[in-house]
Amino acid sequence: MESPIAAVLQQDHARLDRLLESAAEAVRAGRWKEAAVLLERxxxxIVDGHMDVEEKILFPAFERWETDVEHSLTALLKKGHQDLRVFFQEMAETIGASDMEEFLxxxxxxxxxxxxxxAKEEAELYPFLADALPDGGGHGRRPAG
Amino acid sequence: MAEFQGCQLPEDLYYDLDYVWARPGDDGTFTLGVTDPAQTMSGRLQKVRIKKPGTHLEAGRHVATLESGKWAGGVPVPFAGEVVARNDTLLEDPHLINVDPYGDAWIARIRPDSISTVLERLHGGSEAQEELRSWIRRYDVQCMRCAD
Known part of the structure; x- marks a missing residue:
């Protein structure tokens, strides 16, 4: 059975996907100011909420539980976060420049x-968080935003 | 050429200690590409986008994006500069990066804004070799040669 923490995090992925798609819809319609607001939301x-919770709480808990050292899975996920932060900045700049082709x-x-x-997080990380977190994730922080 | 877990790591290149290698040219430009362990981690590449010549990039921004069936990511520039050439062959044949990452599959040539700051994020010699071995261990990469 899926743990509550895994369910919360998966729902947050879906919520963030919808937010990104709403920004994309505004770009496709040429509503640049609205797109900028939606992309920033x-x-x-994702950065100040979802990734922050993962990097400060969930990844360290998983690493302690699994190997007590940095794990190749969490190393890869953290690297993905780094890359994404740069992409988000570049997307914001294309909106600032009203450059639909580059944004898309x-x-x-x-x-x-x-x-x-x-998909990697949901298959390889989240199923183990209930065991890895001290309280089973039942009282963990919810992602902000 | 140095090799670790099957990954080739030429000693005569500079590295950002992540995805990217850099080779200085006689004209003050630097040719960039992705390392053998990075192309291995990417999987068989199916799509490449490279910024057009004339584009100016700040350090850390992506000069190219790569996509395979299992992975997508950016290729960051280690220093600020202008794209002076790109390898258009890769746009038609992205898989070449898997075959010859240090040769025919170079990605772009960049003219740095300031030559004095180029080496701030690039490393060479034994330090780079050791760091790249750590990178390969960290991401648990085992390289295999692609022949076609």
């Missing part, structure tokens, strides 16, 4: 990264 939710190119790459990254 997405960036805040970046969007395709970012959505591919997110799809693969999220």
């Amino acid at each position: 997405f960036r805040h939710g 190119d970046l969007l395709g790459t970012v959505q591919t990264i997110l799809r693969q990254h999220d």
Whole structure:
């Protein structure tokens, strides 16, 4: 059975996907100011909320539980976060420049990264968090944003 | 050429100690590409986008994006500069990066804004070799040669 912490995190992936798609819809419609606001809402939710919780709480707990050292899985996931932060900045700049073609190119790459990254987390990390977290994740922080 | 877990690591190149290698040219430009362990981690590449010549990039920004069936990511520039050439062959044949990452599959040539800052994020010699071995261990990479 899926643990509550795994369910919360998976729902957050879906919420963030919807936020990114809403920003993309605004870009496709040429509503640049709205797109900037929506992309920033997405960036805040994923960087300051979801990734922050993962990097400060969940990855360290998994590493302590699994090997007590940096694990290749969490190393890879952290690297993915680093790459994504740069892509989000580049997407914001294309909106600032009203460059739809460049934004949509970046969007395709970012959505591919997110799809693969999220699938890896949901298959290889989240199922073990209930065991890895001291309270089983029942009282963990919810991602902000 | 140095090798670790099947991954080739030429000693005559500079590295950002992550994805990227850099080779200085006689004209003040640097040719960039991705390392053998990085192309291995990417999987068989199916799509490459490279910024057009004339594009200016700040350090850390992506000069190219790569996609395979299992992975997508960016190729960051280690220093600020202008793209002066790109390897258009890769746009038609992305898989070449898996075959010849240090040769025919170079990605772009960059003219740095300031030659004095180029080596701030690039490393060579034994230090780079040791760090790249750590990178390979960290991501648990085992390289295998692609012949076609």
